[in-house]
Amino acid sequence: MSRRVLITVGEVSGDRNAAQFAQRLMELAPDCRIDGLGGPAMRQAGVTVHHDTVSRSAMGLRALLRAVEVKRLLNWTTEYYQKTPPDLHVCVDSWAMNCHFAMLAKRFKIPVLYYIAPQAWASRPGRVKKMRKCVDELACILPFEQQWFASRGVPTRFVGHPLFDHVAPIVVAAEKPLGYPPVVGILPGSRKSIARHNFPRQLDVAALLAAEIPGIRFLIATTPNTDAIVREELAHRNLTTNFTVELDGFDHLVPQCDLCLTVSGTATLHVAAYNIPMIIVYRGSWLAWNLLGRWIISARTFGMVNILSPDGRHIAPEFIPWNGSVKPVADCALDFLANPAKLIDQRRRLVGMIAPLAAGGASRKTAELALELIGRE
8 A cells, every 4th residue: 555645844945855855755665655735846856746835935024924824734734634644744844834734743643754853952942842742753954953852852863964965075174275366155045035134235245355356256156036136136236247146056156165155054064065164144134133033042153064063163253143234244254365274274174063964865864764654653
């Protein structure tokens, strides 16, 4: 008898990770029927995607506007459970949305595998109480998360980071001489809202660098969600020379850079995998930060490469929340570019951080865990 799995995701990165997981699951269980609420990557992987939950993903206060959409999707899922109950519900990332699906699944006595843990260790640790009630297994992607969640009563298994299923990280510090004129990468993120908040300010930094370093080049990697925003902003400023924009060009452009100016998130690990030094920035909603963020976020740092730093010290400078003048960021970049020894030191420390994550196989291990859960039933 064929097995049925339902996958729910809420954003671009979750769509990509769910697609990789689905491919490995179908390799291990070719008879498995996979339905989903997701995006184009899942559809391309062979998942039957019933509703697009990716194109309008958002964070902060704007995410509240998705409440009506989530209610509609929960109604659809309830009907789906009643007509064709799956053997397993797999929630991928996006706790704000997926917690509702996980609770619904438990009401129907459908086991839940949660892939990519919410960062409860950084903010709102109370979320663990709900996880204990509605998650049968948590597949976490950061080494320290297994002990953190398991010690709080959530069955947890470390599967590795899905980024390294398709990126082979450099595990020896690159002997990369600083080029002249230097090349700086600008990474505005994968979400529209993040790019709108950060990319104009990243361009302001670029303008300050260009005023000090003649001929400096900028490489900008975009996603389908951010490409139009980036190109419109460049056209508005009439910036054509010294700027190269490439859709889905992360893996092609970043290795060419001497330094990257990146928003926080998984992008920092992706840059680190290529052993490229970086400066981390993030500007979100000023109102959301002052009303909520500064009170609920307890992490000592925000950039993932700094969170995973083996010695607890910052590896990359971070400017979060990134409000006020952009000049300190520009000054930091100029200091790096004027002192290649600082770039070399960060590359060396990035290798020490990335090495424990270097092994791939997260998607396959999660697929094996999914089949194990189905077998238990």
